[in-house]
Amino acid sequence: MSCTAVQNLISQYIDGRLSGAEADVVREHVQECDDCAQDFKDSQFLSRLLKENLEFPEPPKDLPRSVIRTVERTKPEK
Amino acid sequence: MPFKKRRKKQTALPEPVEQRPIFQDPQNFSLVVEKYQSLVFRYVYNMVHDYHHAEDLTQEVFSKVYRSLTSYNPKYPFSAWLLRIAHNHAVDYTRQRRLQTISFDAVANKDGVAEGHIAFQAPASVNPDEASQKRFIQEAVYRLPVDHRSVIVLRYLDGVKLEEIAYILGIPMGTVKSRINRARQVLQQALARAYPERRRR
Known part of the structure; x- marks a missing residue:
């Protein structure tokens, strides 16, 4: 498999979305190819950054009350 | 579907x-x-x-x-x-x-990777400390075009499944996958520019 093809599969590999055979091909290629190994490390780093650092704040505590005040003024579509 | x-x-x-x-x-x-x-x-x-x-x-x-x-x-x-x-x-x-932001495709180069619309500045510190990384990744994701930002956010939001992302965005599964790949490519390049020292370690 070419480096381009492997690099296109790396993010799916990291997400665990590849079949066993495809995952084996990526793993073997990365062990033998320095460029793809670097790409693999970079992708792992990015994936960790996204998992750990994307901000998912909680909504304000009175949000349900505000929503209900709004919906009380409306009626569901028939 | x-x-x-x-x-x-x-x-x-x-x-x-x-x-x-x-x-x-x-x-x-x-x-x-x-x-x-x-x-x-x-x-x-x-x-x-x-x-x-x-x-x-x-x-x-x-x-x-x-x-x-x-x-x-x-x-x-x-x-x-x-x-x-x-x-x-x-x-x-x-x-x-x-x-x-500007449509991803409108600024994509021949490799399909967007250029120009993510104008990152490397943080003052050469070593990517946790706080600067956090700011960097949040800013980088926010600067993605909406169609790519949405797939990245959904991907990391309570583990929404790919099939669900396709339904939520009203696009085929193949498009979800390609958008995730392209968004990651853009983020990867921005990361390499912002933290060149990290790549050499």
């Missing part, structure tokens, strides 16, 4: 009970709001990157949901239906507010 029903979470409201007429009573609908407000708010927040706007938009999303309860199709998870409404509402908002 139908997909398998999600495993029920530990909750008092099994899906798709939310469509029952009882929830058209505003007081009962508050149970639906309480259950899903966090999911909707966190998605919308990452689309508009402003806490107060996210609060307003979340209220509007639930108003829309309330008015459309009878049109919910239970072959899709209720959470995915909610996120679909939230996504469309957030996109409308960003268009109105002109927050959307």
Whole structure:
């Protein structure tokens, strides 16, 4: 498999979305190819950054009350 | 496209009970709001990157949901239906507010990788400390075009499945995968520019 093809599969590999055979091909290629190994490390780093650092704040505590005040003024579509 | 029903979470409201007429009573609908407000708010927040706007938009999303309860199709998870409404509402908002960045495709180079619209500055510190990395990645994701930002945010939001992302965004699975790959490529390049030292280690 070419480096381009492997690099296109790396993010799916990291997400665990590849079949066993495809995952084996990526793993073997990365062990033998320095460029793809670097790409693999970079992708792992990015994936960790996204998992750990994307901000998912909680909504304000009175949000349900505000929503209900709004919906009380409306009626569901028939 | 139908997909398998999600495993029920530990909750008092099994899906798709939310469509029952009882929830058209505003007081009962508050149970639906309480259950899903966090999911909707966190998605919308990452689309508009402003806490107060996210609060307003979340209220509007639930108003829309309330008015459309009878049109919910239970072959899709209720959470995915909610996120679909939230996504469309957030996109409308960003268009109105002109927050959307230039179309990804309009600036994509011959390799299909966007250039120019992510003008990152490397943090003052050469070593990527945790705080600067956190700021960097949040800013980088926010600067992605809406269609790529949405797939990245959904991918990391409570582990939304790819099939659900396709339904929420109204695009084929193949497009979801290619958008995730391209968004990651853009983020990867921005990361390499912002932290060149990290790559050499």
